[in-house]
Amino acid sequence: MLTRSEEDHIKAVYALLQEDDSAFTKDIAERLHTKASSVSDMLKKLADKGHLKHEPYYGVKLTAKGHALALQLVRKHRLWETFLVERLGFGWDEVHEVAEQMEHVASEKLIDKLDNYLGHPSFDPHGDPIPDRHGRIRARRTKRLSACQQGDTVRIAAVSGTTDGLLRLLDAKGLRIGTVLNVQEVHAFDGSMDVKPKSGSAFSLSKDVSHHLQVENA
Amino acid sequence: MLTRSEEDHIKAVYALLQEDDSAFTKDIAERLHTKASSVSDMLKKLADKGHLKHEPYYGVKLTAKGHALALQLVRKHRLWETFLVERLGFGWDEVHEVAEQMEHVASEKLIDKLDNYLGHPSFDPHGDPIPDRHGRIRARRTKRLSACQQGDTVRIAAVSGTTDGLLRLLDAKGLRIGTVLNVQEVHAFDGSMDVKPKSGSAFSLSKDVSHHLQVENA
DNA sequence: AAAAAAGATTAGACTAGTCTAAAAAACGGG
DNA sequence: CCCGTTTTTTAGACTAGTCTAATCTTTTTT
Numbered sequence: 001m002l003t004r005s006e007e008d009h010i011k012a013v014y015a016l017l018q019e020d021d022s023a024f025t026k027d028i029a030e031r032l033h034t035k036a037s038s039v040s041d042m043l044k045k046l047a048d049k050g051h052l053k054h055e056p057y058y059g060v061k062l063t064a065k066g067h068a069l070a071l072q073l074v075r076k077h078r079l080w081e082t083f084l085v086e087r088l089g090f091g092w093d094e095v096h097e098v099a100e101q102m103e104h105v106a107s108e109k110l111i112d113k114l115d116n117y118l119g120h121p122s123f124d125p126h127g128d129p130i131p132d133r134h135g136r137i138r139a140r141r142t143k144r145l146s147a148c149q150q151g152d153t154v155r156i157a158a159v160s161g162t163t164d165g166l167l168r169l170l171d172a173k174g175l176r177i178g179t180v181l182n183v184q185e186v187h188a189f190d191g192s193m194d195v196k197p198k199s200g201s202a203f204s205l206s207k208d209v210s211h212h213l214q215v216e217n218a
Numbered sequence: 219m220l221t222r223s224e225e226d227h228i229k230a231v232y233a234l235l236q237e238d239d240s241a242f243t244k245d246i247a248e249r250l251h252t253k254a255s256s257v258s259d260m261l262k263k264l265a266d267k268g269h270l271k272h273e274p275y276y277g278v279k280l281t282a283k284g285h286a287l288a289l290q291l292v293r294k295h296r297l298w299e300t301f302l303v304e305r306l307g308f309g310w311d312e313v314h315e316v317a318e319q320m321e322h323v324a325s326e327k328l329i330d331k332l333d334n335y336l337g338h339p340s341f342d343p344h345g346d347p348i349p350d351r352h353g354r355i356r357a358r359r360t361k362r363l364s365a366c367q368q369g370d371t372v373r374i375a376a377v378s379g380t381t382d383g384l385l386r387l388l389d390a391k392g393l394r395i396g397t398v399l400n401v402q403e404v405h406a407f408d409g410s411m412d413v414k415p416k417s418g419s420a421f422s423l424s425k426d427v428s429h430h431l432q433v434e435n436a
Numbered sequence: 437a438a439a440a441a442a443g444a445t446t447a448g449a450c451t452a453g454t455c456t457a458a459a460a461a462a463c464g465g466g
Numbered sequence: 467c468c469c470g471t472t473t474t475t476t477a478g479a480c481t482a483g484t485c486t487a488a489t490c491t492t493t494t495t496t
Contacts, residue, residue: 003482003483005482005483005484024443024444025443025444025445026442026443026444034483034484034485035484035485035486036443036444036445037444037445037446037447037484037485037486037487038483038484038485039444040444040445040446041445041446041483041484042483044445045482056444056445056491057443057444057445057491057492084328087335088328088331088332088335089331089335090327090331094327097325098323098325098328101322101323101324101325102320102323104319105316105319105320105323106319107315107316107319109308109312110302110306110316113306113307113308114306117305117306117307221452221453223452223453223454242473242474243473243474243475244472244473244474252453252454252455253454253455253456254473254474254475255454255455255456255457255474255475255476255477256453256454256455257474258474258475258476259452259453259454259475259476260453262475263452274461274474274475275461275462275473275474275475
């Protein structure tokens with residue numbers, strides 16, 4: 001059995017590897033609001049337990065065991081988020097912190113029944129894929145909106161690396177998972193872009209925003 | 219904010235006071251599968267925080283603050299049990315341990331939304347009352363089946379102090395919340411009694427069982 | 437290439453919670 | 467009412483996890 005802190009560290013490593021293909025002590029510490037020295041200790045422990053490989057100064061990789069575990073944690077987190085939004089009526093900007101607690105409830109049976117109750121969803125309220133009980137993820141080819149060109153027409157597939165503030169900003173602009181956008185113009189000097197939703201008038205998005213929007217061709 | 223361990227201790231005190239009108243160090247320790255010395259420490263801490271009064275050697279009483287807190291924990295526990303049984307399809311003998319974990323998730327909003335989602339239930343799957351958000355409990359006048367006399371006709375209202383084994387035994391005998399029974403005979407030498415469900419044939423219940431069944435007049 | 441900066445680890449202290457063992461307090465039967 | 471048992475508390479040790487401060491390694495800058 002793993003402690004909550006151990007699970008948190010594994011999840012942080014997994015998330016960083018997804019985003020950056022690398023996970024360093026300091027980044028893990030930052031994500032967990034803790035100090036590098038604490039992370040250093042914990043990495044040694046998790047390496048001993050066989051969940052990850054830690055080359056000091058060269059970063060962390062998950063073992064197969066650690067990777068499978070991370071996927072189960074992600075699965076739990078995203079299923080609970082789905083439950084909170086679809087069944088309890090939470091806003092998509094309110095659920096992260098609560099799901100963070102629920103994901104540490106330990107019961108295989110609970111998660112399988114929850115999955116079943118929700119109808120085996122493939123994506124959570126932020127558009128992120130939900131691993132199935134074997135850790136399999138529904139494949140999609142998405143790119144960042146910030147990587148799109150003038151003239152592209154794309155559908156919002158997911159909002160990644162979400163902060164509650166970003167989600168509320170998207171709400172305010174009427175942007176949702178599934179919203180179809182046409183890229184009207186990209187401004188070189190600050191990376192901002194003007195986009196026009198299928199219905200509605202055009203507006204501008206900063207690079208900070210477009211960077212976090214995963215889109216697929218529409 | 220209270221730790222999980224602190225919450226567990228307050229809940230144990232509350233439960234013992236309900237059952238026995240008294241809560242002693244050793245009983246709390248037994249209930250929490252811990253040692254009296256650990257409980258002694260924790261009682262001092264909780265007394266300092268103002269959740270309870272601890273007269274060494276004379277037992278523990280909850281303060282108004284501690285009592286309110288215990289009721290909120292009971293509320294959370296029973297709402298989650300209700301969710302697990304009614305929505306996820308767990309058996310009533312499978313939910314205690316999982317609810318024990320879920321009740322420590324901290325979010326007022328979550329509990330209120332869950333309560334709403336479940337339709338503000340007044341009783342959980344074991345027939346125990348669910349405090350409302352203000353800590354109020356629906357009053358009933360129940361007694362133990364073991365206290366009933368020959369000839370009494372009663373309805374099962376709750377199964378208290380539940381162990382999973384007892385619940386499965388009741389399942390096997392077809393006894394549920396709401397089942398109406400007639401007491402046919404009470405045997406003095408071992409306290410067992412013969413009961414007859416409204417539909418079906420009579421059978422015998424040991425005192426161990428009848429002691430845990432809360433009934434009301436039918 | 438040396439110095440400075442950034443990042444990581446180690447060493448040592450502290451907290452919370454638990455335990456065992458021993459001492460203290462209360463209780464109960466002769 | 468006194469001795470032995472039960473219950474409770476205290477004392478001291480241990481673990482897990484965290485922190486700060488100091489040291490070590492790597493990278494960057496000049």
